[in-house]
Amino acid sequence: MVKKDIQIPLTDLITSLSDVIDLVNPALVNHHQMVAYAAYNIAAHMGLPAKQRNELVLAGKLHDIGALASKERAKTMQFELSNPQRHAEMGWLLLRGFEPLSGVAELIRFHHVRCDAGETGITVSPDVMVGSHILHLADRVAVLLRKTVNPLAQQKRICRQIVEQSGGMFLPQVVKAFLKLAEKEYFWLDLCAPSLGSFLTRRITLETIELDLNGLLALSNIFAKIIDFRCPFTATHSSGVAASAAALARLAGCSERECEMMKVAGFFHDLGKLAVPAEILEKPGRLSPRQQEIVRCHPFYTYRTLERIDDLSTINSWCSFHHESLDGTGYPFRLTQRSLPLGSRIMSVADVFTAITEDRPYREGMSADRAFAVLDEMVANAALDGNVVNLLASNFDEINSVRIAAQGVTVNEYRDLQHQLVGYA
């Protein structure tokens, strides 16, 4: 039984989530942290109030969540971008419904808008403008910095490139504040320090919002979309897993609160897939052994990411062990029956059940008979818990319709989002 109320510091959770997004490509390591650090310091040099500085840190940590494919992500790392607005718009669309991050969402929406507005003609409302320009400049500084060269040897070159774009790409007052900051060696050394993330946490005390279970549910739902919308084949997978895991938990006698936690676990279970290039996720045929190895890392990253948040330990154990087997042959921890809680056994069943019954563009979902042939074989091989599979078998119609309904809602959200992005190449 889980009793204690959940209280999750939003900033800590965002930091962990942002780090996992940067795992996708070695060139991106610490990118979100660097932008958060630079944006915060420019804002401090401009004398902006704490609330705005806080929002800039969070916006820095999340600003590229709309660049979901690695190709798109790599594109954001070029100094001059041909069409950056799509990922900025996508980031905004994903976050805007979550009240605690609504201001952050606005900053992200405009983080590539030029000072001269270029040919796009996008107008930024005055209350967001300075912040979005700070984010823009911070992002471009992070992009210009080469990780293999001493940062102090790059100081002059980067300042020159920024000054050349004052009034063009960048707002002059932001450039002015940046140049003051850029005189100081510590700024450049911090920016390139491998420990920047932990340093940021220690040095910058943000007034933090605590998320309760409802807030956590809303944020994990957004993250399920960030994970799944990268690949049209599995765009609704986590929502199906969350709904069927919660329905199974209810039938297993769990409390309402535990069922909600199970939903959160379902939304987060494939979080580590953010570290898997979308090109691999989208590959319709068989994966090569090397590609399989990359995919097999994902529950490990889910675990290590959520482990950093104290109040998520139960949810983490439910979601990160979904590829473990009762006989210890699963991955990545090779846990055995004794160490696998009921929640994680439910998650494993919900994951396989959803994966084989959901329709995908290249194949239809399995019928109940075929699905149970697969599930029963997995029980016989000690991969899944037979009691949980029996529970699913005796309530198949109910759980299956809960899954279909949840995935139906998400597919509509996916289509809406795609629709709103038409016109952004």
Ligand SMILES: [Fe+2]
């Ligand atoms: Fe960006």
Ligand SMILES: [Fe+2]
């Ligand atoms: Fe960026």
Ligand SMILES: [Fe+2]
């Ligand atoms: Fe998985």
